Amino acid sequence: MSLEIFAYSFMQRAFIAGNIIAIICPLIGVFLVLKRLSLIGHTLSHIALAGVALGMLLGIYPVYTALVISILAALGIESLRKRYNDYAELSLAIILAAGLGVATVLISLAGNTSGIFSYLFGSISLVTSRDIFLVIPLGILILGFVFFFYYAFFLLAFNEEEAKLVGVPIGFLNSSFMVLVSITVSVSMRIIGGLLVSSLITLPVATALQIAKSFKQVILYSLLFSLLAVNTGLLISFYYDLASGGVIIICNVIYLLAVIIYSWLKNYINANLSFNH
Amino acid sequence: MKIKDLCFSYNKHTVLTGVNLEIDKGDFVAFIGPNGSGKSTLAKLIVNILKVQSGEIKIFNKSVSSIKDWTKIGYISQKKDFNFSFPATVEEVVGANLYQEMGWPKFLTSELKAKVSQTLELVGISAQKKTLLGELSGGQQQRVFIARALVTEPEIIILDEPLTGVDSQSQLAFYRLISRLNRDLGITIILISHNIEQIAGVVNKIFYFKDQRVLLTKNKHLENISYKFALKAREGPLKNQPQAVDAE
Numbered sequence: 470m471s472l473e474i475f476a477y478s479f480m481q482r483a484f485i486a487g488n489i490i491a492i493i494c495p496l497i498g499v500f501l502v503l504k505r506l507s508l509i510g511h512t513l514s515h516i517a518l519a520g521v522a523l524g525m526l527l528g529i530y531p532v533y534t535a536l537v538i539s540i541l542a543a544l545g546i547e548s549l550r551k552r553y554n555d556y557a558e559l560s561l562a563i564i565l566a567a568g569l570g571v572a573t574v575l576i577s578l579a580g581n582t583s584g585i586f587s588y589l590f591g592s593i594s595l596v597t598s599r600d601i602f603l604v605i606p607l608g609i610l611i612l613g614f615v616f617f618f619y620y621a622f623f624l625l626a627f628n629e630e631e632a633k634l635v636g637v638p639i640g641f642l643n644s645s646f647m648v649l650v651s652i653t654v655s656v657s658m659r660i661i662g663g664l665l666v667s668s669l670i671t672l673p674v675a676t677a678l679q680i681a682k683s684f685k686q687v688i689l690y691s692l693l694f695s696l697l698a699v700n701t702g703l704l705i706s707f708y709y710d711l712a713s714g715g716v717i718i719i720c721n722v723i724y725l726l727a728v729i730i731y732s733w734l735k736n737y738i739n740a741n742l743s744f745n746h
Numbered sequence: 747m748k749i750k751d752l753c754f755s756y757n758k759h760t761v762l763t764g765v766n767l768e769i770d771k772g773d774f775v776a777f778i779g780p781n782g783s784g785k786s787t788l789a790k791l792i793v794n795i796l797k798v799q800s801g802e803i804k805i806f807n808k809s810v811s812s813i814k815d816w817t818k819i820g821y822i823s824q825k826k827d828f829n830f831s832f833p834a835t836v837e838e839v840v841g842a843n844l845y846q847e848m849g850w851p852k853f854l855t856s857e858l859k860a861k862v863s864q865t866l867e868l869v870g871i872s873a874q875k876k877t878l879l880g881e882l883s884g885g886q887q888q889r890v891f892i893a894r895a896l897v898t899e900p901e902i903i904i905l906d907e908p909l910t911g912v913d914s915q916s917q918l919a920f921y922r923l924i925s926r927l928n929r930d931l932g933i934t935i936i937l938i939s940h941n942i943e944q945i946a947g948v949v950n951k952i953f954y955f956k957d958q959r960v961l962l963t964k965n966k967h968l969e970n971i972s973y974k975f976a977l978k979a980r981e982g983p984l985k986n987q988p989q990a991v992d993a994e
Contacts, residue, residue: 503832617851620842627832627842630795630823634816635898636846682878684834 474707482601483593483703489608490657491699495691496615497653498670503626510667512561513654516542516568518663521588522575532655539651547647591662591714593706604656611649618642662714672721679728694724752801754787761787763958774928776945777938779955785938789904793821817846820895820903825910831880837862839879840893865897869923885916902934921948
């Protein structure tokens, strides 16, 4: 395979943005999955779509409006989650419905919304320099936050009540975390698409959970599978002219299946060997 | 620890009314009573997870609402509050509780790692240091949770129904371990349980929860039924001798 792909500046931008979101999505995803809130990404992406439509309607760069609207919604989810403490997913259903409703109305109001398709399914050719300048600092912000509060997020995911007792500022961190999720969703929409972003948040984590032997390994394997899926996905979508988001997700699913089969075979062989002995 | 005229309700459902009790340093105390009698509620009020509505709870002579540093109080909530398939090793789960002692950024230094190792050794689970929580037996998981509470060097440990799903051999080992923590390290233990037979022989105070009230009890009947178990679980005399009958 030739390296001509990197001669195109739009592909260089796609790879830079793609690799950054390949790092931040599963990093946030690990904590979301373990807090049993993996559907949050899906909910916020629908809200972000309403933000995209609003931007198109007002003539503002849609990623900016998606960012603002999804951050507001994330904080709304957090306060609803406290209200429906025993039904955490109910707050998600409420916000998802509201987001999709608003998005549909705004899209019909905006008239010329041909660009919305790329926000729904992702498009590598449309990543602009403006996207790069947005995704780099936000990516660093998320990385820094998770690095500094690694154990705090660990404790929050493990048991929120006990986390409070060992001095974790749970109110501040829960709200900040929700803001980070909305940033992740909004900046990932260009590459992966609003409808598919939650898959990049959850699938690499699901794959890592199959084989990880510690929490650190869950994070490292999630990053590994996510980076692999994004890079192979971008290459395939370039050479076969396919929607990048879809190809990346299919790659993720293939890695997940491969790992499931690997673990199954390993257990099967181990069980048979020990039986024979 | 002093609790005075404490009342608590969930919405309109009153759980505790006019609760007065005192727990001294070095006590080994049991909260017993039927489901829904307010045992866990009181534990959560003590550690300020639930807010006191009326009355007062004082620990180390401070009202619980004004306590900032909770590391001196280890609290182990009910098993149903935990995800036992959480993908973390014993070392990670115990080490995370040293959050307040971590520097900036918050990571485990070699000094803190040594502290984790010592604690794991104390509860007899150092061989499983690198094992995932989900791969341990019920009894081993119980030890991990005690280690989590113990690693911050607390003066009080509160355990909410710690023996659910633990086999009888491990239950005995559990009582031996916490009796040792109480006797040798002087840690005040508050144990919430259903099992009067086991508890009565190892504790020096029993608070019985019924009809929104809490009664201090310790009578011959309880002592007799628990005598055999106590002999097995107790490796030496309790720090504080059982109190005389004192029910309201």
